[in-house]
Amino acid sequence: MTDFSRTRDLFHLPDGVIYLDGNSLGPLPKTALARATRTMADEWGEMLIGGWNKAQWMAMPGQIGNRIARLIGAEEGSVVIGDTLSIKVYQALASALDLRPDRRIVLSDSGNFPTDLYMAEGLLRTLDKGHELKIVAPEDVASAIDETVAAVMLTHVDYGTGRMHDIAEITRLTHEAGAISIWDLAHSAGAVPVDLAGCGADFATGCTYKYLNGGPGAPAFIYVRPGLQESARPALSGWLGHEAPFAFDLDYRPAGGVERMRVGTPPVIQMAVLDAALNAWGGIDIADVRKRSIELSELFIAEVEAGTDKLALASPRDANARGSQVSFRFHQGYSAMQALIARGIIGDFRAPDRMRFGFCPLYNTPEEIRRAAAALCEIVETDAWNRPEFLKREAVT
Ligand SMILES: *Cc1c(COP(=O)(O)O)cnc(C)c1O
Numbered sequence: 446m447t448d449f450s451r452t453r454d455l456f457h458l459p460d461g462v463i464y465l466d467g468n469s470l471g472p473l474p475k476t477a478l479a480r481a482t483r484t485m486a487d488e489w490g491e492m493l494i495g496g497w498n499k500a501q502w503m504a505m506p507g508q509i510g511n512r513i514a515r516l517i518g519a520e521e522g523s524v525v526i527g528d529t530l531s532i533k534v535y536q537a538l539a540s541a542l543d544l545r546p547d548r549r550i551v552l553s554d555s556g557n558f559p560t561d562l563y564m565a566e567g568l569l570r571t572l573d574k575g576h577e578l579k580i581v582a583p584e585d586v587a588s589a590i591d592e593t594v595a596a597v598m599l600t601h602v603d604y605g606t607g608r609m610h611d612i613a614e615i616t617r618l619t620h621e622a623g624a625i626s627i628w629d630l631a632h633s634a635g636a637v638p639v640d641l642a643g644c645g646a647d648f649a650t651g652c653t654y655k656y657l658n659g660g661p662g663a664p665a666f667i668y669v670r671p672g673l674q675e676s677a678r679p680a681l682s683g684w685l686g687h688e689a690p691f692a693f694d695l696d697y698r699p700a701g702g703v704e705r706m707r708v709g710t711p712p713v714i715q716m717a718v719l720d721a722a723l724n725a726w727g728g729i730d731i732a733d734v735r736k737r738s739i740e741l742s743e744l745f746i747a748e749v750e751a752g753t754d755k756l757a758l759a760s761p762r763d764a765n766a767r768g769s770q771v772s773f774r775f776h777q778g779y780s781a782m783q784a785l786i787a788r789g790i791i792g793d794f795r796a797p798d799r800m801r802f803g804f805c806p807l808y809n810t811p812e813e814i815r816r817a818a819a820a821l822c823e824i825v826e827t828d829a830w831n832r833p834e835f836l837k838r839e840a841v842t
Pocket of ligand 1: 557632
């Protein structure tokens with residue numbers, strides 16, 4: 446059984462703060478600071494360009510990819526990191542469409558994160574081959590999968606509501622129709638158990654600054670099923686995905702394996718921070734994380750609903766159909782969230798009216814959840830949100 450009192454101490458959390466936004470940006474792992482300093486002072490500072498060999502910077506995308514692979518049920522050698530998630534989504538979809546040249550439909554759902562849909566739109570426009578991005582309601586995905594579909598591109602856990610797709614079942618239907626499956630695990634990695642290898646998923650992507658605590662701007666990851674790696678052609682054929690980058694050939698030949706999904710120079714300092722952050726997962730059973738996350742989210746819903754009837758649950762009530770977050774609708778959700786943040790309780794807001802709370806068993810406690818729920822109820826019951834300073838919109842909500 447994972448000892449969650451030990452894991453909390455791995456993170457720096459400012460005094461007096463209850464942090465329920467680790468699903469958007471995980472907190473600073475204490476060892477990451479020293480690791481970043483060491484990478485900068487001892488490696489960059491002393492080794493200069495030699496760091497690529499001596500400190501093995503060049504191998505880090507694959508090595509860290511393997512550490513992430515263990516958290517998402519992926520095979521060794523099937524995950525590589527780099528770039529941002531938006532870029533990795535583009536790469537996965539481009540390779541998928543290339544593998545199904547006779548089909549024209551990309552199927553996604555209205556619960557997908559907008560950047561995934563925007564990247565798909567841009568790709569389809571550039572391809573100019575008559576592809577169509579078909580967006581259906583999350584509950585209609587299964588019935589919309591047919592033999593016209595080239596790729597089913599979904600986010601496992603809906604960023605806004607926490608609604609969770611059944612990866613195994615949707616992947617099975619996708620394959621039955623002869624299509625390629627692409628899963629975005631942005632809100633899954635480090636939050637819910639995922640078994641990519643067991644499901645036979647073709648591509649997966651995700652970011653590392655949410656539940657994996659890699660810090661703002663941490664590199665994203667991409668998974669390619671081992672059986673597809675030699676046939677998946679990279680659309681973004683950068684030199685570090687080349688078979689021999691330092692041969693400086695004038696023509697592109699993809700590297701063997703998932704390394705072909707690398708593009709350009711990886712962010713070394715940010716990778717070092719992520720590598721340190723991943724140490725938190727040593728000895729942790731993701732099944733324990735899931736169990737505790739359900740306890741925390743069930744407690745939050747129960748306490749909020751007992752304390753007010755002004756909020757409407759926007760997440761599935763069934764914990765098994767939900768990731769590690771809970772959203773409530775409130776007509777003044779943005780301002781109520783600002784009022785909550787002013788009390789040191791940090792969640793976030795997603796338009797048009799959703800107050801979003803993420804639960805991270807590595808550092809959130811039941812006592813915090815009770816206090817957060819009580820403060821939220823007090824704010825909406827007393828209209829404490831109705832003050833000029835809480836009504837002003839910031840750029841990031
Ligand atoms: C957080 C998130 C993103 C963010 O993409 P970036 O390129 O890292 O900014 C994309 N997709 C999903 C599903 C997300 O949850």
